[in-house]
Every structure is written in structure tokens, then in C-alpha cells.
Amino acid sequence: MIFKSLDIHSFGKLKNKKITFSDSFNVIYGTNESGKSTISAFIEAMLYSYPARDTERKKFIPWGGDFS
Numbered sequence: 001m002i003f004k005s006l007d008i009h010s011f012g013k014l015k016n017k018k019i020t021f022s023d024s025f026n027v028i029y030g031t032n033e034s035g036k037s038t039i040s041a042f043i044e045a046m047l048y049s050y051p052a053r054d055t056e057r058k059k060f061i062p063w064g065g066d067f068s
Contacts, residue, residue: 003043010062011045012038 008017014035019028028036041060 006039006042008039008042011042012060012062014038014042015062 003021005021006017006019008014008019010016012035017035019039028039030036038060045060
């Protein structure tokens with residue numbers, strides 16, 4: 001599977017993020033608390049989902065409670 005881009009509307013502390021990948025090798029990097037692990041969790045959630053009562057899911061409720 002090849003991802004061309006991610007469009008994250010509201011997931012954890014990420015809001016209105018668009019990430020476009022190149023055709024070659026891609027690396028996600030940044031400072032501490034910049035959202036690298038949240039991007040990884042977003043990809044995992046979109047591919048496999050989280051059960052409705054999973055405690056892991058609660059970590060990624062949008063900050064501020066905005067689900068739009």
C-alpha cells in the first residue's frame with residue numbers, strides 16, 4: 001500500500017494537517033511533542049481502527065473536544 005497524502009481534520013492534538021508524501025523514501029521527524037507518534041497512531045487507526053471501548057482510543061480524542 002502506498003500513501004500519497006494524509007488529511008487529518010482532528011486527531012489528538014493534530015488539527016487541519018495535510019501531509020503529502022514523495023514517491024521515494026519518506027521520514028517523519030520533529031522535536032519532542034510535535035505529533036510524530038500521533039501521526040503513526042492515526043495511520044494505524046485508519047487501517048485497523050480502535051474498538052469503541054478501547055482505552056488507547058481515548059488518548060486521541062481531539063484536544064478541546066472538537067470532533068469536526
